[in-house]
Amino acid sequence: MRERLRTVIVDDEPLARRELRRLLGEHPEFEIVAEAGNVDDALPQIENLAPELLLLDIQMPGGTGFDLLEKLDHTPQVIFTTAYDQHAVRAFQVNALDYLLKPIEPERLAAALARVRGENARDKPQQPAAPALERLFVRDGPRCWFVPLREVSLLTSEGNYVRLQWNKARPLLGRTLATLEARLDPQRFFRANRRQIVNLDFVEGVELGVSGRLHVQLRNGPEVEISRRQARLFRQQTGL
Amino acid sequence: MSKNRNYWLLQLGGWGALAAAQWYAATFYLKLEPLRVAVEVVVLNGAAVLLTHLLRAYMRAKRWDTLRAGPLAPRIGVASLIVGVPLGVLNHFLSISALREPSEELNGFEVSTPWDLAHEGFNWTLTIVLWCVVYFVILSGRRRREAELRQSELARALHAAELRALKSQLNPHFLFNALNTVRALIAIDPARAQKAVTQLSRTLRYTLSPDQEDQLVSLDQELEIVDDYLALESLRLDERLRIERNISEDARAVRIPVMLLQTVVENAIKHGIAQLKDGGVLHIDARIEKPGLILEIRNPRPVSVPPATGKGEGVGLRNSAERLRLLFGSAAQLHLDLDEPGGALMRIVIPSKSIAELA
Numbered sequence: 001m002r003e004r005l006r007t008v009i010v011d012d013e014p015l016a017r018r019e020l021r022r023l024l025g026e027h028p029e030f031e032i033v034a035e036a037g038n039v040d041d042a043l044p045q046i047e048n049l050a051p052e053l054l055l056l057d058i059q060m061p062g063g064t065g066f067d068l069l070e071k072l073d074h075t076p077q078v079i080f081t082t083a084y085d086q087h088a089v090r091a092f093q094v095n096a097l098d099y100l101l102k103p104i105e106p107e108r109l110a111a112a113l114a115r116v117r118g119e120n121a122r123d124k125p126q127q128p129a130a131p132a133l134e135r136l137f138v139r140d141g142p143r144c145w146f147v148p149l150r151e152v153s154l155l156t157s158e159g160n161y162v163r164l165q166w167n168k169a170r171p172l173l174g175r176t177l178a179t180l181e182a183r184l185d186p187q188r189f190f191r192a193n194r195r196q197i198v199n200l201d202f203v204e205g206v207e208l209g210v211s212g213r214l215h216v217q218l219r220n221g222p223e224v225e226i227s228r229r230q231a232r233l234f235r236q237q238t239g240l
Numbered sequence: 241m242s243k244n245r246n247y248w249l250l251q252l253g254g255w256g257a258l259a260a261a262q263w264y265a266a267t268f269y270l271k272l273e274p275l276r277v278a279v280e281v282v283v284l285n286g287a288a289v290l291l292t293h294l295l296r297a298y299m300r301a302k303r304w305d306t307l308r309a310g311p312l313a314p315r316i317g318v319a320s321l322i323v324g325v326p327l328g329v330l331n332h333f334l335s336i337s338a339l340r341e342p343s344e345e346l347n348g349f350e351v352s353t354p355w356d357l358a359h360e361g362f363n364w365t366l367t368i369v370l371w372c373v374v375y376f377v378i379l380s381g382r383r384r385r386e387a388e389l390r391q392s393e394l395a396r397a398l399h400a401a402e403l404r405a406l407k408s409q410l411n412p413h414f415l416f417n418a419l420n421t422v423r424a425l426i427a428i429d430p431a432r433a434q435k436a437v438t439q440l441s442r443t444l445r446y447t448l449s450p451d452q453e454d455q456l457v458s459l460d461q462e463l464e465i466v467d468d469y470l471a472l473e474s475l476r477l478d479e480r481l482r483i484e485r486n487i488s489e490d491a492r493a494v495r496i497p498v499m500l501l502q503t504v505v506e507n508a509i510k511h512g513i514a515q516l517k518d519g520g521v522l523h524i525d526a527r528i529e530k531p532g533l534i535l536e537i538r539n540p541r542p543v544s545v546p547p548a549t550g551k552g553e554g555v556g557l558r559n560s561a562e563r564l565r566l567l568f569g570s571a572a573q574l575h576l577d578l579d580e581p582g583g584a585l586m587r588i589v590i591p592s593k594s595i596a597e598l599a
Binding site (some may be wrong): 012013014015016019020037038059061062083084101102103104198217 | 263412413415416417419420421422423424425426428475477478480513514516517519534
């Protein structure tokens with residue numbers, strides 16, 4: 001039998017949670033491992049259980065579903081459940097998630113769950129052994145994204161924030177570069193200098209600058225200087 | 241401004257026309273000396289302008305405009321006599337007094353019989369009565385137009401309030417969450433689900449039905465609908481919503497604007513209790529005190545949220561306050577107190593005088 005996908009339900013209304021539980025009963029490949037009624041209760045459970053799927057309400061006391069996602073290190077797949085906030089969910093710019101309108105239609109739920117299963121099967125083989133970050137939820141003003149980290153070419157520290165360079169977008173993340181670095185895949189991300197981390201997959205070329213320092217040219221991106229301290233490490237890791 | 245201008249136009253125009261007629265008649269029919277007649281009619285009608293203007297000031301000071309026809313008529317009679325007789329005497333000593341009986345020979349400066357004097361005084365008293373009648377007819381016409389304007393303003397404000405109430409009542413969040421609750425209940429407690437459908441229907445019907453044009457309902461009627469609404473929200477929020485009601489019996493019959501309490505309770509839940517993880521107690525108090533009916537709705541709210549958040553809320557509150565003022569006058573109050581960091585207190589006062597009038 002296939003592995004069951006662990007699922008967490010977050011909704012402030014007990015009856016709404018019960019209804020979801022009942023509807024999910026039709027889909028035995030999903031296992032409900034926890035329920036929470038607000039952001040504060042949900043946060044530790046999701047971090048501990050690291051579920052594959054989150055069924056998430058938007059309007060909750062003490063913080064919205066978006067607030068919860070922003071605080072999570074582990075970002076599971078998310079299906080929003082909402083009575084009337086579909087426009088809020090539509091605000092997602094890229095890789096939009098699924099959302100279900102309450103009262104939830106069983107057919108719509110089945111379709112959303114099928115998508116989750118498909119995504120999960122595709123993601124699985126790529127997942128590294130180490131629990132490195134795969135995906136980040138980023139909110140910048142009115143816009144939200146789920147950013148796959150392998151598509152991020154450059155991370156630049158801006159005080160207590162980190163600016164991501166992701167295709168054409170430059171979202172700002174509410175974490176420090178140091179805390180983020182600890183969770184990144186070291187095979188892919190390299191600390192170029194005090195302020196910047198580059199994605200090695202995006203390195204197009206390396207030059208020796210006039211100052212004697214290495215300069216890395218990123219695909220569709222700027223040149224990044226490698227600090228003297230990091231230069232040796234960089235040569236080792238890239239075999240240059 | 242324009243009221244005053246109209247007054248002067250009529251006042252000067254009316255007396256001016258009379259003066260012109262007198263001058264024309266005295267000059268062309270009696271063949272009196274035009275210049276002398278001109279001076280006389282200016283003096284006479286000028287005095288009339290002055291005296292009637294003083295009369296107007298007196299009537300305004302004494303608020304005669306608030307009197308009914310019964311008490312007004314004798315007052316006008318006396319006032320006209322007081323103003324008319326001096327004008328009659330003045331007229332009597334002018335050469336144009338010959339206008340009264342043009343066939344007689346001119347004897348302008350001779351003192352004639354007391355009968356003639358009385359006749360002049362009577363004529364002028366009658367003229368002033370006429371002046372007063374015109375004055376009050378114009379005034380009452382204006383009053384009626386103003387009342388109509390106020391009425392239509394009230395109707396418009398009510399309409400807006402109803403619309404907004406309707407919108408907030410048909411808050412899609414509430415509606416769809418309630419439907420979701422019903423869906424959940426159908427599986428686990430069909431009897432409760434049936435009850436919930438009834439309550440939801442009643443809530444919707446109360447807001448949608450057109451038979452609410454009478455604008456006022458008894459507090460008891462409004463409470464019934466608030467109860468239906470609260471029952472639905474209790475299903476949804478479960479133990480997070482706790483309700484404490486304290487309604488004194490004598491308050492139940494008082495008539496209040498329809499949807500007023502419902503709107504306030506809805507806000508208390510939406511912005512207060514539903515925002516709190518552990519919910520809280522919603523207090524609904526109604527009692528009769530010295531100033532009148534006191535309605536108090538108290539609820540906890542998140543401390544972090546700064547008071548007076550959304551622009552829409554401020555408008556809603558202002559609308560309700562405006563509606564109260566139009567229906568009950570300036571003694572009616574609606575005040576939202578957010579001074580306490582973790583709480584909100586809505587206080588509505590409907591003055592006893594208005595309660596008595598509407599009973």
